[in-house]
Amino acid sequence: xxxTVAIDGPAAAGKGTISKAVAAHFGFAHLDTGLLYRAVGAxxxxxxxxxxxxxxxxxxxxEANNLxxxxxxxxxxxxxxxxxxxxxxxxxxxxxxxxxxxxVLDGRDIGTVIxxxxxxxxxxxxxxxxxxxxxxxxxxxxxxxxxxxxxxADVQARDARDAGRAEAPMVAANDAVTLDTSDLSIEAAVAKxxxxxxxxxxxxx
Numbered sequence: 001x002x003x004t005v006a007i008d009g010p011a012a013a014g015k016g017t018i019s020k021a022v023a024a025h026f027g028f029a030h031l032d033t034g035l036l037y038r039a040v041g042a043x044x045x046x047x048x049x050x051x052x053x054x055x056x057x058x059x060x061x062x063e064a065n066n067l068x069x070x071x072x073x074x075x076x077x078x079x080x081x082x083x084x085x086x087x088x089x090x091x092x093x094x095x096x097x098x099x100x101x102x103x104v105l106d107g108r109d110i111g112t113v114i115x116x117x118x119x120x121x122x123x124x125x126x127x128x129x130x131x132x133x134x135x136x137x138x139x140x141x142x143x144x145x146x147x148x149x150x151x152x153a154d155v156q157a158r159d160a161r162d163a164g165r166a167e168a169p170m171v172a173a174n175d176a177v178t179l180d181t182s183d184l185s186i187e188a189a190v191a192k193x194x195x196x197x198x199x200x201x202x203x204x205x
Contacts, residue, residue, distance in 0.1 A: 003028070003102040003204065005197055006110035006118035010159050010170065011073070012131035012138075014181045014189055015124040019106035021190040022197055026104075031096045033107035033114070034076065036089050038067040041075030050079045054088035070139065070146065070154060077158045080108070081165040090114060108162055111173035120200035122193060123172035126182040131155055 005022060009015040016032055023030035039061045043053035066072060079085050093114045097103050105114065111121040126134075132152035139146055146154075162170040172178055177196050181189045 001102075002098055002100055003120075003201060004097045004115050004118040005102070005104040005120045005122070005200075006097075006115045006173070006176070007104065007106040007122045007124060007193075008108055008110050008112070008170065008172065008176065009106075009122075009124035010108075010126075010131065010162065011155060012135040013124045013126045014134075014186060015106045015122075017186055018122075018124055018179075018181075018190055018193045019104050022193050023104040025194050026102060026197065026201070028102035028104050029096070029099060030104045031093065031106075033089075033093055033105055033110065035062045035067060036092070037076040037080045037085075038072050039064065040079050040085060040089075041077075042067060042072050044079055045071065045075050050082050051084045051088065053079070054085045057089070057092075068142075070144070070151075073158070074154065077161050081161065081167060083167045086167055108170040109168040111176050112171060113168045116173070119204050120197045121173050121176035122196060123176040123178045124189075124193070125178060125180055128152065128155055128159065130182045 007015050007019045020030055039057055040050065040053045042064060044050050093105060097105055097115045111118055129152065132148060132155045135155060136148045136151040139151065179189065179192060
């Protein structure tokens with residue numbers, strides 16, 4: 001039996017951590033769809049044309065250790081506005097979502113475009129300063145020297161680009177439950193997400 005959980009939201013809101021925890025709790029497979037765009041962005045930074053980068057993407061390339069850098073994040077956001085790139089990656093995502101045993105997909109347009117009929121939909125968000133603080137701490141731990149102000153500007157720029165793009169903009173699905181993590185610990189946010197998914201799961205089973 002398949003059960004699809006769609007978790008959307010902006011960068012550094014906690015949706016990746018929450019998605020992994022939800023998948024682990026229920027024994028579902030997990031796909032960070034942002035990695036698809038990061039991997040394409042990384043290939044573009046290496047000189048490849050965006051559509052070709054998307055069409056030739058392999059699962060192995062999702063394991064590259066450079067996909068979390070600020071440069072790749074910005075490149076991912078830029079290629080994600082290209083209609084043909086998004087179309088090239090849709091089949092991969094929908095196939096993953098339909099797998100037996102359940103699946104959790106997190107991204108920007110899972111509940112609205114990729115899996116509009118998902119059994120459970122969450123929109124995980126937080127204030128821009130809160131998300132910038134989290135991302136800044138992550139980058140510092142990785143040795144990056146960017147200032148908080150630079151990281152905040154990057155977060156805001158990406159939000160504007162993701163929400164303002166013509167193709168599959170980042171918005172909460174009409175039937176998604178919004179989970180604001182601004183004032184929640186990661187443990188509390190995960191617990192709330194599991195509670196919401198369990199509620200949806202109980203109504204389906």
